[in-house]
Amino acid sequence: MIIEAEATTPSAILDRASLLLDAFDGPGRLNLAQIVRRTGLPRSSAHRMLERLVQLRWLRREGRDYQLGIRLVELGSLAVHQDRLHRAAKPFLHELHRVTGLVVHLAVLDGPDVVFLDKIGGDLSTAIPSRVGGRRPAHCTAAGKAILASADPRRLDDIVTGPANAQTRYSITSRAQLNAQLEKVRTHGIAVEREESTPGVGCLAAPIGDLGEAAVAAVSVCGPVDRMQFDHRLAAPVRTTALNIWRQVDDGRVRVHPTLQHARPLGHGPATRPQPDSRTPRYAS
Amino acid sequence: MIIEAEATTPSAILDRASLLLDAFDGPGRLNLAQIVRRTGLPRSSAHRMLERLVQLRWLRREGRDYQLGIRLVELGSLAVHQDRLHRAAKPFLHELHRVTGLVVHLAVLDGPDVVFLDKIGGDLSTAIPSRVGGRRPAHCTAAGKAILASADPRRLDDIVTGPANAQTRYSITSRAQLNAQLEKVRTHGIAVEREESTPGVGCLAAPIGDLGEAAVAAVSVCGPVDRMQFDHRLAAPVRTTALNIWRQVDDGRVRVHPTLQHARPLGHGPATRPQPDSRTPRYAS
Known part of the structure; x- marks a missing residue:
């Protein structure tokens, strides 16, 4: 009989649960052997935790395969729904879509990436591969550049502009390219992106937040790059939308950070893009 | 000094984490005292776990308040995105919205409720309070009735039709009302709902799955009840959409349950609607 060391502190067990769930970021279905390989967790410990996660509906099991479960859908949806910025933005995002006919995103910065909190798009929507909860390297998107332009310079340390991160x-x-573009955003109050994230797709984005302070989010419109008007005709409604959202959210109460943007303390070293294999320490069996 | 008993098994700690996250189903922001009250967890243990959940980005903290975090948005979105039924359905749902101009839902049964996996709706969408990841009592919705009509009769034990559950x-x-309606669904292959879930809103739904077997999901169209045509003009495209989705997903491979519907083993007693205060055992401090 092999006796495996068990993680015993609550923190260690939460880390393991997080590691288990993170393993599904990529392949949708994994059996126990694959999960053990991806996480490095002891087999019996992984199995017991997986079965509990199934009972809690964070995972579901079909035969030998595990998949993410419906409770995560509920909690994730609740997180967006309870987000104060998202709630304030919703009607303005719909209005911007109605006026422009383009796909509208609400995005926040999370480490080196933007994460989309909403996407409104009608038929065009299916042609653009972004999704709510999905992430993209910030420097490859209009929304990311809109936020980065006013960010604490130390946040830029997170951004890795090398060819490996090109989309x-x-x-x-x-x-140098990034700095030049961010300078343009500071001048014009609008960020432009031409096929830098998805071939054939162009975007325009405006930062949401107080002038002269770090933006908390961005609103963007995306569409076929050859049909986009990269000038004031499109910039004006995007800027106005960002302004209206901020007016709505910044209602004069004690200022709290109104959105899901992960407020990682600065000065704790560069963040790395989450990778199933690197973001959490592995456990030897 | 007060020494609090610590949960030590991984399962007990996962249960506590689940209990902590479930506390946010309702109020969006909670401080430590509120969380302790809602969960019954020992204060110091709750605090340590909350801080770890913040580090893992399942929660975020602002000052003294905790809220659901961005990692849950990502995992929840991934769970929907990886759902095989959802992926197959997506283009057909958009097409149904385009043809009918109504709000289109994809829903699965989870205990006594339906949970929405997708909602496509354009401008009308904001007028209907459903959301992806949200739940409604199944017997109050067209989608729920469409699924229940072919469900194992034991599943109906989960449904509590009393006035307390009326929407x-x-x-x-x-x-008796429910049985009569389900019989109609079996006859016509379509479920109808007139203001039974939301005042002013009507719905039509068709089950998705093999004829004569339990449906795995339902597709529904919703709109202002006074503008809905509750006849074949609307029933036909809804039925066709359900059929097309099932053809797409049921591709002749080994049958696996293609969606997030929670496959709770039957015969384990009735499920209760999740309630922050009752669904998980409380812990004494």
Whole structure:
């Protein structure tokens, strides 16, 4: 009989649960052997925790395969729904979609990425591969550049502009390119992106937040790059939407950070893009 | 010094984490004292776990208040995105919205409720309070009735039709009413709902799955009840959409349950609607 060391502190067990769930970020279905390989957790410990996560409906099991479960859908949806910025933004996002006919996103910065909190798009929506809860390297998106332009310079340390992080052949691949673009955002109050995130797709984004302070989010419109008007005709409604959202959310009460943007303390070293294999320490069996 | 008993088994700690997250189903922001009151967990243990959940980004903290975090948004979105039924359904749902102009839902049964996996709706969408990841009593919705009509009769034990579960004054409030409606669904292959879930809103739904077997999901169209055509003009495209989705998902491979519907083993007693205060055992401090 092999006796495996058990994690015993609550923190260690939460880390393991997080590691187990993170393993599903990529493949949708995993059996026990695959999960053990991906997480490095002891087999029997992983099995017991997986079965409990199934009971809690964070996972579901079919035969030998595990998948993410419906309780995560509920909690994730609740997290967005309870987000104060998202709630304030919702009607303005719909209005911007109605006026422009383009796909509208609400995005926040999370480490080196933007994460989309909403996407409104009608038929065009299916042609653009973004999704609520999905992430993209910030420097490859209009929304990301809109937020980065006013961010604490230390946040830029998180951004890795190398070719490995390029999404298309038009993506920014150097710090100099990024700095030049962020300077433009500071001048015009609008960020532009032409096929830097998805081939054939262009975007325009405006930061949401107080002038002169770090933006808390961005609103963007995306569409076929050859049908986009990269000028004031499109910039004006996007800027106005950002302004209206901020007016709605910034209602004069004690200022609290109104959205899900992860407020990682600065100065704790650069964040790395979450990778199933690197973001959490592995456990030897 | 007060020494508090610590949960030590991984299962007990996962239960506590689940209990902590479930506390946010309702109020969006909770401080430590409120969380302790809602969960019954020992204060110091709750505090340590909350801080770890913040580090894992399942929660976020602002000052003294905790809220659901961005990692849950990502995992929840991933769970929907990886759902095989949802992926197959997506283009057909958009097409149904385009053809009918109504709000389109994809829903699965989870205990006594339906949970929405998708909602497509354009401008009308904001007028209907459903949301992806949200739940409604199954017997008060067209989608729920569409699924229940072919469900194992034991599943109906989960459904509590009493007035306490009514959503509007038109909701089904007796077993006899429910049975009569389910019989109609079996005859016509379509479920109808008139203001039984939301005042002013009507719905039509069709079950998704093999004829003669338990449906795995339902597709519904909702809109202002006074503008809905509760006849074949609307029933036909809804039925066709359900059929097309099932053809797409049921591709002849080994049958696996293709969606997030929680496959609770039957015969384990009736499920109760999740309640923050009752669904998980409390812990004495």
